[in-house]
Amino acid sequence: MSSRLIQAHANHGVAMNAAGELQPVHFPRRFERPLPGDWVELDAHGTLTAVHDRQNRFGRGDGRGRFRPIAANLDRAIIVIAPEPAPSRDLLHRYLAACAIHAIEPLIVVNKADLPLPQQAPFTELEGFKALGYPLTLTRCLPTPDVDALAERIKSGTSLLAGQSGVGKSSLLNALVPDLDAQTGALSRVTGKGTHTTTTATVHRRGENAWLIDTPGVWEFGLWQMDAETLQRGFPELAEHANRCKFRDCRHRSEPGCAVRKAVESGTLPAFRHEAWLRLLAEQERFR
Numbered sequence: 001m002s003s004r005l006i007q008a009h010a011n012h013g014v015a016m017n018a019a020g021e022l023q024p025v026h027f028p029r030r031f032e033r034p035l036p037g038d039w040v041e042l043d044a045h046g047t048l049t050a051v052h053d054r055q056n057r058f059g060r061g062d063g064r065g066r067f068r069p070i071a072a073n074l075d076r077a078i079i080v081i082a083p084e085p086a087p088s089r090d091l092l093h094r095y096l097a098a099c100a101i102h103a104i105e106p107l108i109v110v111n112k113a114d115l116p117l118p119q120q121a122p123f124t125e126l127e128g129f130k131a132l133g134y135p136l137t138l139t140r141c142l143p144t145p146d147v148d149a150l151a152e153r154i155k156s157g158t159s160l161l162a163g164q165s166g167v168g169k170s171s172l173l174n175a176l177v178p179d180l181d182a183q184t185g186a187l188s189r190v191t192g193k194g195t196h197t198t199t200t201a202t203v204h205r206r207g208e209n210a211w212l213i214d215t216p217g218v219w220e221f222g223l224w225q226m227d228a229e230t231l232q233r234g235f236p237e238l239a240e241h242a243n244r245c246k247f248r249d250c251r252h253r254s255e256p257g258c259a260v261r262k263a264v265e266s267g268t269l270p271a272f273r274h275e276a277w278l279r280l281l282a283e284q285e286r287f288r
């Protein structure tokens, strides 16, 4: 029976079997490095013998624009932002692009709802995202936790918690996984390491078929080097209009006959998404 990889390092990791028991795993060289969230087969010695085909992967770009996978087999990504530390202007646009490109459902969570929302992007754009159909939920972990609306949306399947260091991912994990202490205790007994310094994504179980993946904090989420067609898949509501542009390779900057800019002018497409598209397109140029 398959186990789920809940942590993965260079040549070893930890797997959880169907009974919820943890086991150290050794990765033989012939395997490409498996990811947290992978479904795997092990032999009696805990050596990896097979990695099942992935439904998808989620990842980020490193400083040089290379794709760095973080976890596999996700049903949704929970993108956590908070008034403090406030995200950069394009953090949310980048996360949403990564989700759309990998066909992973995004869920925007504004944590620390006990604090006032800053009057700046992306907080001023939240209504705009909602109008475009992006699901949005408010949570707070202090002074008393209120995560019910989020819990309702992640009852089944695998959800990844993403977001800057300090926005409250670990606090949300605590509120959403009742036996978290027992799970992290069991994990550190298997790895022989403390659990306070998470340097890798870790899969937690919330129930029979519900998983929640915590990711190590990053300050800024960057995309990886990709062509304009791929980036455009990251902006589905913009891509919808693009097939009516005069030029097939229209980048929706200043080309004549651009249906995307026309949609912005007529109010069909919100300007803040078009402007974000132009910034992320320009951002790609630093990889060349």
Ligand SMILES: Nc1nc2c(ncn2[C@@H]2O[C@H](COP(=O)(O)OP(=O)(O)O)[C@@H](O)[C@H]2O)c(=O)[nH]1
Binding pocket: 111, 112, 113, 114, 115, 139, 140, 141, 142, 143, 163, 164, 165, 166, 167, 168, 169, 170, 171, 172, 217
């Ligand atoms: N005011 C407020 N503070 C919060 C809330 N959730 C978490 N925090 C605080 O934010 C800080 C960072 O939280 P943590 O869960 O470690 O964030 P992580 O780095 O994303 O895992 C801690 O001091 C938390 O107590 C919240 O809803 N409201």
Ligand SMILES: [Mg+2]
Binding pocket: 169, 170, 171, 217
């Ligand atoms: Mg944390």
Ligand SMILES: [Zn+2]
Binding pocket: 242, 245, 246, 250, 251, 252, 253, 255, 257, 258, 259, 260, 261
């Ligand atoms: Zn165009």
